[in-house]
Amino acid sequence: MNNSFSNDVAGHYRGAWLELDLAAISNNVSYLKSFAPQSELCAVVKANGYGHGAVGAALGAISGGASVLAVALVEEGIELRRAGIDIPILLLSQPPIESLKYCIGWGLIPTITSPDALDTLENLDVAWEEYFEDASPDRASDISKFGQILDQRVPVHVKVETGMNRAGAAIEVAMDLSVRVANSNKVYLDGLWTHLATADEKDQEISKAQIERFSEFEKDLVNVLGFRPKTHISNTAATVTLPDSRRDLVRCGIGIYGYFPSKDVERIAADPGNSGSLIPALSLKARISMIKEVKPNEGISYGHIYVTNSLALIATVPVGYADGVPRVIGSNSSNGSVLIRGQRCPIRGWVTMDQLTVDVTALKGSVEIGDDVVLIGSMEDEAIYADEWARLANTIVYEILIHMANRLQIRPSQHSPN
Template identity: 40%
Template sequence: MSRWAWAEVDPSAIEHNVATLRSVVAPSALWAVVKADGYGHGAVTAARAAVAGGADGLCVALVQEGVALRDAGLTVPILVLSPQPPEQMAAAVAAGLTLTVHSEAGVAALEAVGAHQHPVHLKVDTGMHRVGAATVDAVQVAARIVASPATRLDGVFTHLAVADDPEDPFTDVQLGRFDDLLALLRMDGIEPPLVHTANSAAAIAHPRARRGMVRAGIAIYGISPGPALDGEVARLGLRPAMSLHARVTHVKRVQAGEGISYGLRHTFARDTTVATVPIGYADG
């Protein structure tokens, strides 16, 4: 141990959580989200535990994250959830990473590096209004993907804005818009192998959203996606994979009437023993 405060990660908890969620969403596939260094748990550790628990694939935010997983020996499919700069295309192709495309420019970037039938997922905006092709444009982008020798349309997906609130009707609005788009694609003869809409919250609370696969992020680490789902997470027996620890570094007596810490926001009514636990603000 090199400092007074530390975190401990239990990979078996991630493995357990993935296996549990996998059984809940079956027959849908489960892809584990390990972006942001596995939500701080260590991307390689989290990825290996997720695969051991039955994850069918992995999701990251950046090409560099996917390459690092490949370098660590992970061979399952890896989806890069965010559109990437053109200069990352060659590395993504070399590592066999499935890319997210939301515009014809994404197809052109893969053409520019000589990709051939590279797997991509088309992201569609159904109301969250972040990255994603507008539904009115998505059919044209899908047709461009299908027509290009550089790309292969392996999936179509969207992201739900309020799935952590089971009572909010906007989730059904988004799913309806997504289904309307899929119907338009079918009319053009486009039938993507995978469609997905569910994040952790939707995977738990909205069976209609599970589709061919779910993208489970925060839940695989044993954390509830939101207060409204705390009870369901507990019922499923999901286990937190990280615990924080710190050692007491100083103990002193403080007299009644004295204040403590920034702003002296607390004043002691009686003589008190104060223990200092150095965790937070980089422990200084």
């Protein structure tokens, strides 16, 4: 398999980078599997592995016991195939009709929710070799390894609408699709699934109603087909909190990266009967690029929302909101901080596109240009994680994580295997 970390130009010339701990992802998958030991685990690595790098996240998940991967886009699945990853890859939404041929050519499992998609799959009569767009130089090997041939039935999953009201097929449509797929000579029903809307909340009534609707649908379909297809319902939250949702497969996203989707889920997971824990897998680090003394009554950064009340030592750190640091955590009300020499140092003034400013007055006499700065991660006895940023920015940890890898190089942490 290809190296799981970024090797392109991005980040090589900067004093800021990300570190990915593959061992943490492996641990997190094993931990989540402990809640559903009879189920396979599908690791969701869409959106560039939630900002962790899709290939690295996939490799870490596989080493922890994931047997299926899930992505949102055909392009995301192709990236994993080109990296040499050959376990099943599920598309979580029906792709555009014109993209289905590439999905199949690269050995991805499409989710379908419309008759048009099924019609298209049943009428793909051109050799699969023509569907390898921009294939790697070893094209023959790609086709041999991942391409389907015309006498093979293609696996598909049907997504059933039970209450999310976003992208599932209505009950009647899902029933018709499932029966048609089961009787097709071009495709076969590899899975049946739904998605829970409120599994991370304390009140589980909506989730339980969704599970009940899905179970009723499943029972009706089995009566028609005479067999029960593989099913999956659970996301990370439901894997931990809703035993009735744990079916043949559990789909875990945010949990494999080291975060619970809510405090309610985290409290349930902390039950003394559960062993192990989640470990955040991504760190954001930088080095101080400048240090200067700033006189009293001087403003810091755009807008001068922070004004010094005494002589201050201010360090500039070369990372900003273009790298996923929320602009607002530098506001006077947010009290955002970073770690330098094992101590929390407050961010002063708005976070700008490429830089932020930190008060290091408490470290005067020891702090130097080039010192390491931990924005997310741990240093000595202190730690700052993405859920702290999410709280300060009044958003969710998902949104924090997915924006950090846009232009920062991802490097292996000291805990990751080579």
